[in-house]
Amino acid sequence: MVRDEYNDGLSAEDRVLLEGTFTRILDYLVSKNDREVPLATIHSAKDLYDVMDLSVSDSGVDVETLLADIDAYLQHSVKTSHPHFMNPFWGGPPASSLAGEFISALTNTSMYTFEIAPVATMIEQEMVNLMAKFAGYQNGEGTFTSGGSNGNLMGLLCARDHKFPNAKFSGFTKTPVAFVSSESHYSVEIAANTLGMGTDNLIAVESDHQGKMSINSLKRKIAEQKDAGKIPFCVIATSGTTVKGAFDPLPEIAEICAEENIWLHVDAAWGGAALLSPETRNLMQGIEHSNSFCWDPHKMMGMPISCSTFLVNQQNVLREVCSHSNSAHYLLHKKNAELDMGRMSLQCARRVDALKLWLTWRSIGNQGWSEKIENYMNLTKYLSNRVKDEPTLELVLEPEFTNVCVRYVGHNLSPKFQDMITDQIRTEMFEQGKFMVTKALIDHRPILRPVIANPTVDQKSLDKFIAEITVIGARMAAELPPK
């Protein structure tokens, strides 16, 4: 066959590569529910070097080798769609989002101007407006970001400009202080560092046993800082804390912020999805009184990473915060200025992350989301009841969201041995490729934190999980030296 080099944009080799890739994608999806396959096979860098050739050569390799590389990548990657994967706040993505992800990459453009990304711009606006409405923001605005970490930075930046309108030019002339609960995500500290406000000026507010910010502690800390001559400019509340899945009391916090004229940013990277179901919405009651919040569709909503939003409860804040002297004459023009999302972002080139979310939302509708969240909440209830029924396990706290905190307590084991066994159960399950769950500390003691955020997890996964940890725990307890 004679190739027409003008009309045939796809070489025979590229066709083989892409067809081979798509076949592998479908095969991967078909087998994603298989519980018998190990979740992970690689436990060290050395293991990986033993099974994969990562080097590049001068002359390159052929398509068959590339397909073999893709096979090796698929084989040795952690199977995050596996029904026993309950480690981070996400799992396998829905097919509609994968379609969006592929099309974003295929049409490769950047979100900065309407001109270069017309459809994507309008889709992003649609999603931002929709999500702002879910929060009760009447006249909101927003942008997609790389993640909640970036959203928290933007929240602090908006807060800074609110209190110190000149700080962008002159830097801080007085000492700013921001307040977060002791359970907050570490990205807030990085944001404070990046902002140049000094991480010592990020004041930790106490939280209660459930993990919620203490209102009395917040009031006290604000007063202390004012007495010390510092300027409180931001409270960062958390909706869905990392370990306990706790939701800070937004109505009370918002009231204090309004009295003190302090910006209220809510880190809802994890908990934002609670807005999608009438059964969980009340967890975020008061969000409508916040000034900004971030919400990660790449967590509970299952979008491929990255897919994250930062939303503000007022228009034209982001343009002001992200403005720069007009040196981007080659990019940002007057025409369409009101549509150019590049004026509302800390990024220049930016992926089209809204497309996958839009396709999934179109596909399942609002009802699809509420059913998904309710299913996760029901599974959480099921798991916590199973834990409570096991005399050798302790449910460390009653879950508010889908984080479940579990400890192995055995029969009359000392706290030291409980901690040791809890810790080792996780390691053993991971090394055998059976389950992946997070280990975290509560009151300085290790706990297991399975989280329900992966669509393939079902009751059977949870039954197997309980069986696994009780059996491993009992075996380890029996191996302990006699008292």
Ligand SMILES: *Cc1c(COP(=O)(O)O)cnc(C)c1O
């Ligand atoms: C995940 C998470 C973040 C960070 O979000 P990324 O999207 O991973 O950057 C921030 N805060 C909370 C509470 C989170 O759960």
